[in-house]
Structures are given as C-alpha cells and as structure tokens.
Amino acid sequence: MSLDGHKKTKSVIVFISLLLAIEGLDEIVDGVMGVTYPLIRDDLELSYVQIGLLLTIPNTVSSLIEPILGILGDFGGRKLLILGGGISFAAALVLIALSHQFWSLLAALVLFYPASGAFVSLSQATLMDLEPHRHEANMARWALAGSLGNVLAPLALTGALTLNQSWRNVFLTLAALSVCLLCSVWKFPIEGVKVSTPMDMPEFSIQKGIHHVIYALKRRNVLRWLILLQSSDLMLDVVRGFLALYFVDVIGISGTQASFAFSIWLGFGLLGDLFLIPLLERVQGIQYLRLSVFLVLCLYPAFLLLPNITLKIIILGALGFLNAGWYSILQGQLYTAMLGQSGTVMALNNLAGLVSAFMPLVLGWLAHKYGLQPTMWAFLAAPMILLIGLCYERK
Numbered sequence: 001m002s003l004d005g006h007k008k009t010k011s012v013i014v015f016i017s018l019l020l021a022i023e024g025l026d027e028i029v030d031g032v033m034g035v036t037y038p039l040i041r042d043d044l045e046l047s048y049v050q051i052g053l054l055l056t057i058p059n060t061v062s063s064l065i066e067p068i069l070g071i072l073g074d075f076g077g078r079k080l081l082i083l084g085g086g087i088s089f090a091a092a093l094v095l096i097a098l099s100h101q102f103w104s105l106l107a108a109l110v111l112f113y114p115a116s117g118a119f120v121s122l123s124q125a126t127l128m129d130l131e132p133h134r135h136e137a138n139m140a141r142w143a144l145a146g147s148l149g150n151v152l153a154p155l156a157l158t159g160a161l162t163l164n165q166s167w168r169n170v171f172l173t174l175a176a177l178s179v180c181l182l183c184s185v186w187k188f189p190i191e192g193v194k195v196s197t198p199m200d201m202p203e204f205s206i207q208k209g210i211h212h213v214i215y216a217l218k219r220r221n222v223l224r225w226l227i228l229l230q231s232s233d234l235m236l237d238v239v240r241g242f243l244a245l246y247f248v249d250v251i252g253i254s255g256t257q258a259s260f261a262f263s264i265w266l267g268f269g270l271l272g273d274l275f276l277i278p279l280l281e282r283v284q285g286i287q288y289l290r291l292s293v294f295l296v297l298c299l300y301p302a303f304l305l306l307p308n309i310t311l312k313i314i315i316l317g318a319l320g321f322l323n324a325g326w327y328s329i330l331q332g333q334l335y336t337a338m339l340g341q342s343g344t345v346m347a348l349n350n351l352a353g354l355v356s357a358f359m360p361l362v363l364g365w366l367a368h369k370y371g372l373q374p375t376m377w378a379f380l381a382a383p384m385i386l387l388i389g390l391c392y393e394r395k
Helices: 003-044 048-075 078-097 102-130 135-162 167-187 206-217 220-235 237-251 255-279 285-305 309-337 342-356 359-370 372-394
Strands: none
Touching: 003 078, 003 102, 003 135, 003 167, 003 237, 003 255, 048 078, 048 102, 048 206, 048 237, 048 342, 048 359, 078 102, 078 167, 102 135, 102 342, 135 167, 135 255, 135 309, 206 220, 206 342, 220 237, 220 309, 220 342, 220 372, 237 255, 237 309, 237 359, 237 372, 255 309, 285 309, 285 372, 309 342, 359 372
16 A cells, blocks of 8 residues: 555544544433433422423424534535534533523523534534445444443443532533544544535535425435434433433432443443444344344333333343444435435434424423323334334335
8 A cells, every 4th residue: 555545544544533532422421411310400400391391492493403504514614514513512511511590501402402413413424425335334333432422421420429529520521522522623634535425516505405305305215214213212312311210210219320220221232332333244234123123122111010120220231232223224224315415314314303302392291290100101112113114114
C-alpha cells in the first residue's frame, strides 16, 4: 500500500472511531437519564404525568426540527450541522445539571433532543454513507458503541452516588466529555472523507429534498420499516425510561439496587451486540430478528408475573440480550431501502417519531391512573407488532 493510501485508510479509521464515540457518549447520557429519573423525580418532586411530559414534549419538538436537519444533511454542510449540534448538546447537559424545577428541566431537554439529532443522527448517516452495502453490519457496530455507553451509564451513576456525588455532577462531567469530543471532531477534516450520495448534485434544493421525503413515505417498503422501527422502540428506549421506576415503585427495591438491575439488562444487551456482529456475517438479519422477537414475546410476560426478584433480573438480562439486534437490523433495512439518502432517513425517522412520541405520555398517564404494574403490560405490543410485520415480509 502506498503512503497516501495508508494515510487515507488511517484517516477513515479515525473518522469512524469519532463517529462511534459520538454514539457512545450519547447513549451514556441517555442511560444516565434513564436511571436517574427516580432521583430527579424526588429532587424536583415530579409526578408520573410530568415524567411522561418530559419524555414526550422534547421528543415531539425534536421530531419537527430534525427532518429539516436531515434534509440539510443531504444538501451539504454536514460538518457545520454536526459541530453546531455538539455545542448545543454540551450546553443542554449543563442546563440539565442546573435544573431545579420541572419547567427548567423541560427547557433543557427541549434543547437537548434536536441537538442530539444534529450531533448524533447525522454522524450515523455519515457512517452509513461510507459503506453503502454493509448497512446492517455497520449498524451493528454503531449499536455496540451505544451499548458500551449504556453499560457505563448506570455504573457511572452508582460510582458517583457511592462517592456522595449528586446526579447533577454526573451531567456536568458528561458535558465536559462532550466538549472534549467536540474539539476532536472540530479538528478532524471531515470534508476529506468522501461521502457519496445522489444529493451532492448542485441543483439539489430543500424543496426537492422535501419531495424526496414525501415520495419515500408513499413507498410501502419504506413505510413498513418505519412502522417496525417505531414499534420496536417501545421495548427499547421507551421501556428503559420506566424500568428503574418499576423496580423502585412496584418491586420495592432501592435506587441503587434498581441501578444494578438496569446494569444487568444493559450488560446483556452489550453481549447481544457483540454476538450480532459476527452473526450477521453468517445469517440474514431478518431470520435472526424473527427468532429473537418470538422469544421476547414469550419471556416478557414471565418477567412481569414471576415474584422472585432474582428470576426477574435473570429474565431481564435475557430480554436485553435478545432485543439487542432489533434497532440495528431494522435501521439497516431502512437505510438499504433509501440507498444514498442517509440524511433523508433521519428525516423519515423523525416524522414517524411524531406519532410514536406520545407513547411515553400515554404510558405515564396510564401509570398515574391505573398504576405502573398494569401499565408495564403495554410494552408487550412491541414484539407482537414486529412478529406480524416480519411474517408479512416473509410472505
């Protein structure tokens, strides 16, 4: 290999490493937020309805803003969008740490969600453009980076609490790490890595980008993957927002013990992501997905019904292992269906997210009115919808 070729390969490896590091950091933040909800709830005296609003309103606002960011990402100027999102990302973390009431926390999250879209989602889209024919495999690597962040999140919180530190200090530390990563991205010549998409044409405009989005929503295959993606999120990110509360309020264990159970779920999810990368080299992702969805459909009721805490945690670990590949495979299929329009995929995900964004609010209202224990059964809808959709794909 020539010297120039070696430098180019090294540049691409560093670039990919930075993109994966961005995902890892984002999942650390997301994981810390999930396990600190009991602490935040007690500190700010929040109700279940307010928690539902915190999970719903920022996501809804972001779903209105991020489609435009995705279209602009295909149009050009991705580096500016990623860097601007990173600055807002770090600022939002500082505001979360300084929040002392519901409205200030809500405002910080309203800033954080679209900032994460620009900083993280466009980084994912850029990674997908590097190898257009390995979407599932690269999504598996992306998910692995996220799982590492998820595993570190509750461990970081547990360590901070052991050292008598507040959850606020954890968010301030994450803000500092965000600034360090942002500086690395800032110095890196992103323009030096060729990202080939059909949107690079000079005549492309925002209006044409919107037409691409509308046309894509009319395609049955694209619409099906969007529906399955949003449905799978019910058993992924949405349930994560309620798991710690379930163990504290329903099972009756302490916040530290709930953090440990949460770590088991995320740890086995990490093992599932590690297992998925070599698996996708041997079998089709859809085949594995059908099996894992069926097993989750069988195990989740057992998790809710069995009274023994040890058995619950064991089953929780199995659930984390089995649903590890859901997002990677489904998102990879969507990128393949929209080959060459990775930014538009971001726009489609957020438009679809406008519908599913109200799921946490509905679940929060159900928990407030009927209790958290019966509300947890609603998450069973995720594997049921996926199994139906995947059987349709097989037909």
